[in-house]
Amino acid sequence: MARIAWILGGGTGLGAETAKGLIARGWTVAVSGRRTAPLEALKASHGAHPYPFDVTDRDAVGVTVAKIVADLGRIDLMIYSVARKQTARAGDYGYESYASIIDTNLLGAARVIDPVVDQMRRQGGGEIALVASVADYFGLPRAAAYSSGKAAMIALAQTMRTELAQDNIAVRVISPGFVKTDFTAKNDFPMPFLMDADEAGKRIVAGLLDSKRFEIAFPRRFVLILKTIGLLPYPVFFWVMGKLAGVAGK
Numbered sequence: 523m524a525r526i527a528w529i530l531g532g533g534t535g536l537g538a539e540t541a542k543g544l545i546a547r548g549w550t551v552a553v554s555g556r557r558t559a560p561l562e563a564l565k566a567s568h569g570a571h572p573y574p575f576d577v578t579d580r581d582a583v584g585v586t587v588a589k590i591v592a593d594l595g596r597i598d599l600m601i602y603s604v605a606r607k608q609t610a611r612a613g614d615y616g617y618e619s620y621a622s623i624i625d626t627n628l629l630g631a632a633r634v635i636d637p638v639v640d641q642m643r644r645q646g647g648g649e650i651a652l653v654a655s656v657a658d659y660f661g662l663p664r665a666a667a668y669s670s671g672k673a674a675m676i677a678l679a680q681t682m683r684t685e686l687a688q689d690n691i692a693v694r695v696i697s698p699g700f701v702k703t704d705f706t707a708k709n710d711f712p713m714p715f716l717m718d719a720d721e722a723g724k725r726i727v728a729g730l731l732d733s734k735r736f737e738i739a740f741p742r743r744f745v746l747i748l749k750t751i752g753l754l755p756y757p758v759f760f761w762v763m764g765k766l767a768g769v770a771g772k
């Protein structure tokens with residue numbers, strides 16, 4: 523029997539490439555996002571099942587979970603690949619823009635996790651994968667809301683992994699480096715180790731289906747560099763960040 527995945531943010535970028543990879547491995551895949559057109563395109567090209575809705579609308583989340591379970595029977599794997607990009611100037615901490623990024627990138631996940639965990643408990647287990655970023659390792663310049671939302675997301679995943687093991691629900695975190703998607707298309711700074719979206723999708727699918735590890739992070743060399751930066755003593759760390767802010771601020 524085909525296993526059922528639900529990918530939020532599944533119409534484009536990493537979510538869409540992951541959907542294609544899972545479908546190629548025999549999964550039935552529901553995809554969500556606000557825009558109907560990319561979801562319908564994935565239905566036409568790969569047979570995905572579209573469920574358009576907005577993760578900031580809590581009522582719509584509950585309705586959508588119920589609809590997917592009614593149509594497809596269960597949710598074996600939920601992947602949260604939703605995010606809005608932040609294009610802040612260094613030193614810009616405007617509340618409205620901070621709150622709106624967190625509302626989608628972090629609270630959106632919380633709105634979905636609640637009914638999905640209930641459903642997975644009812645069906646006897648499942649898997650939840652939250653797409654964070656290598657930006658979750660520390661606070662990056664010009665990305666206060668994005669970085670702090672991703673850092674909170676990894677902490678959330680760690681808590682859930684510990685607490686939900688007893689319910690047979692495996693929680694994982696996916697931390698990509700720079701990937702060519704709409705998200706990065708207009709970035710005005712150097713993007714080391716930039717990767718094609720289809721390659722990133724393959725790494726995600728392999729990490730999810732062929733391993734049980736908590737963190738699926740790539741590309742490996744970039745991850746190692748960033749993790750090392752995160753371990754530096756603070757004076758050295760902030761010197762490096764200052765250099766980065768210089769580049770990113772131009």
Ligand SMILES: NC(=O)c1ccc[n+]([C@@H]2O[C@H](COP(=O)([O-])OP(=O)(O)OC[C@H]3O[C@@H](n4cnc5c(N)ncnc54)[C@H](OP(=O)(O)O)[C@@H]3O)[C@@H](O)[C@H]2O)c1
Nearest residue numbers: 531534535536555556557576577604605655700701703705
């Ligand atoms: N690309 C990179 O270099 C990179 C690196 C590290 C991490 N990531 C993470 O990877 C994930 C996917 O990003 P991507 O690069 O694939 O970019 P993307 O193609 O822009 O994907 C973001 C998805 O989120 C959906 N979305 C945004 N707001 C939504 C809302 N309110 N309700 C429902 N869906 C919403 C978008 O669909 P609609 O606009 O139709 O709603 C879109 O499909 C994100 O979590 C991002 O932070 C990306």
